[in-house]
Amino acid sequence: MATERYDYVMVGNSTAAIAAIESLRRHDAEGTTAVISGEPYPAYCTPLISYLLAGKVTEKQINYRPADFYARLRVAPRLGHAVVQLRPVEKEVMLDDGSFVAYGRLLLACGGTPVVPNLPGTHLRGVFTFTRYADACKIRGYLNEAQVREATVIGGGMIGVKAAEALADLGLRATIVELQDRILAQALDEQGSAMARRALEKAGIRVLTSRGASALEGQEGRVKAVRLDTGALLPAQMVIIAIGVVPNAGLASAAGIAVNRGVLVDDHMRTSDPDIFAAGDVAEGYDALLGETRPVAIWPSAYLQGQVAGANMAGAEVAYDGSVAMNSIQICGLPTISVGLTAPAAAEEVLEYQSPDGQNYRRIFLRDGRIIGAIFVGEIDRAGIITGLIRDRINVSEFKEKLIGRELGLLALPKEYRRHKVMGPGIEV
Numbered sequence: 001m002a003t004e005r006y007d008y009v010m011v012g013n014s015t016a017a018i019a020a021i022e023s024l025r026r027h028d029a030e031g032t033t034a035v036i037s038g039e040p041y042p043a044y045c046t047p048l049i050s051y052l053l054a055g056k057v058t059e060k061q062i063n064y065r066p067a068d069f070y071a072r073l074r075v076a077p078r079l080g081h082a083v084v085q086l087r088p089v090e091k092e093v094m095l096d097d098g099s100f101v102a103y104g105r106l107l108l109a110c111g112g113t114p115v116v117p118n119l120p121g122t123h124l125r126g127v128f129t130f131t132r133y134a135d136a137c138k139i140r141g142y143l144n145e146a147q148v149r150e151a152t153v154i155g156g157g158m159i160g161v162k163a164a165e166a167l168a169d170l171g172l173r174a175t176i177v178e179l180q181d182r183i184l185a186q187a188l189d190e191q192g193s194a195m196a197r198r199a200l201e202k203a204g205i206r207v208l209t210s211r212g213a214s215a216l217e218g219q220e221g222r223v224k225a226v227r228l229d230t231g232a233l234l235p236a237q238m239v240i241i242a243i244g245v246v247p248n249a250g251l252a253s254a255a256g257i258a259v260n261r262g263v264l265v266d267d268h269m270r271t272s273d274p275d276i277f278a279a280g281d282v283a284e285g286y287d288a289l290l291g292e293t294r295p296v297a298i299w300p301s302a303y304l305q306g307q308v309a310g311a312n313m314a315g316a317e318v319a320y321d322g323s324v325a326m327n328s329i330q331i332c333g334l335p336t337i338s339v340g341l342t343a344p345a346a347a348e349e350v351l352e353y354q355s356p357d358g359q360n361y362r363r364i365f366l367r368d369g370r371i372i373g374a375i376f377v378g379e380i381d382r383a384g385i386i387t388g389l390i391r392d393r394i395n396v397s398e399f400k401e402k403l404i405g406r407e408l409g410l411l412a413l414p415k416e417y418r419r420h421k422v423m424g425p426g427i428e429v
């Protein structure tokens, strides 16, 4: 089999890879480019798979880009074949059909894999993970063939909550089992999490916190119940495991590329091999707010990192100002946004706003006069302003009281900042 050769090869065909392709093309209109994915479909919007499962959107509506995307950007799609080996010395990758694709520069945008705990019964029929389009299809298929009335989601993070919401939308009695004392603990603090919990419970979803699953019990090969660590038995004819995602860093580590939890990258999204880049859930970059490297498995980071990687692959010099993770998630109609560090022990000051009706909540964390994180629940329309202030590391000491009240708007910001960041230089607002 002859080896195909491209100037640029993307491994993965989702948020990070698509952003990289678009960015690459702005800097290099001609370089030959291929995108390889283990999945056989054109790129789709991963966060929408829960809406697909619930029947709220169609398969067409979850497409991430129009059908002519690959042709228009002159990208060869090699879909339905996973990369099984990376050979940095030969500058080629091997696919699962035994073919090779050679690259000038490579992007690893291969995301993460859901963690499956080592519990008895995870092999049973009716037990799923939920991170891919195919998972939504398999779950829908199972619902058509099996008698499912009660479903348990193990894990109360972003994916677990969205899965439970979809199951409740389908009329199932859904329960979330979460080991920590609150759901969405990575994104929200106690108060925000309590509001999210109320929204779920209002939608008929039962939330059990400080509870773990110790076994999945079955009958005739199908799951029938979840045994909790308290000994209690929770009837469940379907179980979705959503306890986290680990970066797909195996290809890189087997090839001798520096890996921690994710594939380590510098601020240009370059790995320890100068011709190999990584972006999105697979990557682990430096977080200036935390002062350490960490993988950040959320959509906006994947997109921004992909953009930076694509530009640098094409020879531009673009640095990722990746310190600010912004996570936006709607929970049963309740909008939430968290930005930066959302439970920072290191915060010196915390500003808080709670609307009298209890529907809106906002919390801003400050250190050295600068915002290091914020949580918005309910009213989220001003989150962009706060994010800008974090990104630009603006000292807010002089006007911090205006940040938390209802009047937060552009006019609350110092004139200099408005002029440069909001309207552009030379325009007064």
Ligand SMILES: Cc1cc2nc3c(=O)[nH]c(=O)nc-3n(C[C@H](O)[C@H](O)[C@H](O)COP(=O)(O)OP(=O)(O)OC[C@H]3O[C@@H](n4cnc5c(N)ncnc54)[C@H](O)[C@@H]3O)c2cc1C
Residues within 6 Å of the ligand: 011, 012, 013, 014, 015, 016, 017, 036, 037, 038, 039, 046, 047, 048, 049, 050, 081, 082, 083, 084, 109, 110, 111, 112, 130, 131, 132, 158, 159, 162, 163, 248, 251, 279, 280, 281, 282, 297, 298, 299, 300, 302, 326, 327, 328, 329, 330
């Ligand atoms: C149900 C759900 C809800 C979510 N909701 C939100 C949300 O509300 N907000 C938010 O910010 N984030 C959300 N996320 C997370 C968000 O979707 C991810 O952070 C984002 O998709 C990461 O993009 P990525 O391109 O890095 O990787 P992925 O989207 O994981 O894509 C990886 C790609 O690589 C391919 N691949 C993997 N291994 C190989 C291989 N060996 N060879 C070839 N191809 C390979 C895969 O098939 C896929 O195309 C959600 C995720 C899920 C599952």
